[in-house]
Structures are given as C-alpha cells and as structure tokens.
Amino acid sequence: MSRRTAHPPRRAPAGRTPRARSTAVGAGTAALLLLTGACATGPAGPGAGAGTPTGTVTVFAAASLKESFTTLGRRFEKAHPGTEVAFNFGGSDSLAAGITNGAPADVFAAASAKTMKIVTDHGDTAGDPATFARNRLEIATLPGNPRGITSLSDLARPGLKVVLCDRTVPCGAAARTALAVAGVGVTPASYERDVKSALTKVELKEADAAVVYRTDVRAAGDRVEGVEFPEAAEAGTDYPIALLEHAPNPTAAKAFLTLVRSAEGRRVLDGAGFLKP
Known part of the structure; x- marks a missing residue:
C-alpha cells in the first residue's frame, strides 16, 4: 500500500502574489461550473427548457x-x-x-x-x-330558408331532406336529445360522420336542413341560414x-x-x- 509523503510547503513562484493565486483559482472554478452546466443541460429537444415551448x-x-x-x-x-x-x-x-x-x-x-x-x-x-x-344546436337551412323551416317539428314534413350527425358523435347525440324533448320523429336522408360533413350537405344543396352547432352555422357565413329552437337549451354540450x-x-x-x-x-x-x- 502506498503512503503519502509529506513535503514542506512550497513557496509561491516569484512574481505571483497570493491575490494572483486567488484570481486564478476563481477563474478555474467558474470555467468548471460553466462546463458542468453545459454537460448537464445537453442538447435542446422538442419541448425542452423550463417552460419554454418548442x-x-x-x-x-x-x-x-x-x-x-x-x-x-x-x-x-x-x-x-x-x-x-x-x-x-x-x-x-x-x-x-x-x-x-x-x-x-x-x-x-x-x-x-x-x-x-x-x-x-x-x-x-x-x-x-x-x-x-x-355549444348549442341550430337548424342549418339553405340561404333565405326557402322551405320555411321554423322549428324541429318542421323537419318531419314529407319530402324534406334532413341530415343528422351520426349517433355516435356528440352533435348526433345532442340532436337526438333535442328531437326527443320536442317529441319529433325524423328519418334523415343520411347520418354524417361529423358536424362539418352534415353542414356541407346543406351548403352543397344536397339537403334542405341539418341539425348542427350554432358555431358551425356562424362559421359558414352566408352559405347557410340558422334557425334557433327552444329545445336546444335541453341539449347543450x-x-x-x-x-x-x-x-x-x-x-x-x-x-x-x-x-x-x-x-x-x-x-x-x-x-x-x-x-x-
């Protein structure tokens, strides 16, 4: 087993004062801390950084x-x-x-x-x-509402093409609730996979009306006209x-x-x- 040999203290080299030694040690420590921090941080990846989105x-x-x-x-x-x-x-x-x-x-x-x-x-x-x-439902009709739709009960009129969202999606479930509250039975021309698809049927004049969200009627601008109905309050989502x-x-x-x-x-x-x- 090796032993540590004691040596007498060395003198500082000529021209190097204790203040100079202290400055050199401080600079070395700072450099070491900077290097250590860089290694710990590593390269920035997606979402890296304390609360900084990337x-x-x-x-x-x-x-x-x-x-x-x-x-x-x-x-x-x-x-x-x-x-x-x-x-x-x-x-x-x-x-x-x-x-x-x-x-x-x-x-x-x-x-x-x-x-x-x-x-x-x-x-x-x-x-x-x-x-x-x-959100709340509205009836989307063709511009000018040429079929004179004013309520959910109008959707049951013979010859009227109505589209609904599929029963499995929220707008379809909400429409079924509203129709049940109104006591209205509707046989839709089609069930659509989402609310935008239902609205598109009206925009393309492939349907006379669709039960969709009021936000979608607003987003469609003058391509459709919205009809409010009181049962929508019972079918909010x-x-x-x-x-x-x-x-x-x-x-x-x-x-x-x-x-x-x-x-x-x-x-x-x-x-x-x-x-x-």
Whole structure:
C-alpha cells in the first residue's frame, strides 16, 4: 500500500502574489461550473427548457372547433417562435378511438364529456380534463330558408331532406336529445360522420336542413341560414380539454392548454359563438 509523503510547503513562484493565486483559482472554478452546466443541460429537444415551448404540439380536436382552434394555433405559433401546432379535426368518437389505440397526440379537445370519459377511463389523460366551452344546436337551412323551416317539428314534413350527425358523435347525440324533448320523429336522408360533413350537405344543396352547432352555422357565413329552437337549451354540450398521458411534447401541450383557457382564448371562442362553461 502506498503512503503519502509529506513535503514542506512550497513557496509561491516569484512574481505571483497570493491575490494572483486567488484570481486564478476563481477563474478555474467558474470555467468548471460553466462546463458542468453545459454537460448537464445537453442538447435542446422538442419541448425542452423550463417552460419554454418548442417543436410540434399535436392537437386532436372536435370538428366544430376547427375555425377557433386554427386561429388559436396561429397565435400560439406567433407567440412561441419555433413551434408548430398540428391539428387533427374530426368526430370526437373517432379521435378518442385513435388515442386509446395509441395514436401520438399531446392534447385532446372533445365535444362532449362522454367522449372524453372514454379516453380518461383508458388512462390516457394526464390529470382531470377541464371544460372550456359549451355549444348549442341550430337548424342549418339553405340561404333565405326557402322551405320555411321554423322549428324541429318542421323537419318531419314529407319530402324534406334532413341530415343528422351520426349517433355516435356528440352533435348526433345532442340532436337526438333535442328531437326527443320536442317529441319529433325524423328519418334523415343520411347520418354524417361529423358536424362539418352534415353542414356541407346543406351548403352543397344536397339537403334542405341539418341539425348542427350554432358555431358551425356562424362559421359558414352566408352559405347557410340558422334557425334557433327552444329545445336546444335541453341539449347543450360541454367541451372538455386535456393533456394526454403520453404526450410527446408536454411542455408545448401545457402552453397550448393555457392559451385555450386564457382571456385571449375566451375572446376567440366567444367570437366563434361558443358559450362560457
């Protein structure tokens, strides 16, 4: 076993004062700390950094959110240079199925609490979803309402072509509730996979009317005309949003959630016709 040999203390080299030695040691320590910090930090990846959004955030959102979320996505990218918001809009049920089957996504915004529960029960949400908006149904008719539709009961008239959303998607479920409250039976010309598809049937004059959300009627502008009906109050739908458990970019996802629920997000949603939760 080796032994440490004691040596008499060395004298400082000529011309090097104790102050100079202290300065040299301090500079060396600073350089070491700087190097250590650089190694610990490593290269920045998607969402890297303490709360600094970077990279792509993937948002699965109900079709009725297309216009408002597209606006929010542009604002998010402008506020956070170097980010990109990639949207997948569609029927909430098909989006939920994709998530539970492992589709990579960061955020899910559904058009009903029931659809969100599918994802939550599967263990695919990180924390509890938050309701950020409500929506209400309207009847979309051709411009000028040439068939004179004023109520849900008019949709049962013979010869009238009516389209509804598929029963499995939130707008279809809400329409069935409203029709049941009104005591009206309707045999639709078709069931559509999401609310945008139902509205398109009217826009293309392939249907006389469709039961859709008021936000979609507003987004369509002068291509359709909206008819309100009192039973819509009984068939309102909540819109929950959640960070997903296996989000590839959780930092950017949290920042997008914050924007949606912020005062700025509320203004965009209000402008699209959504109601406060």
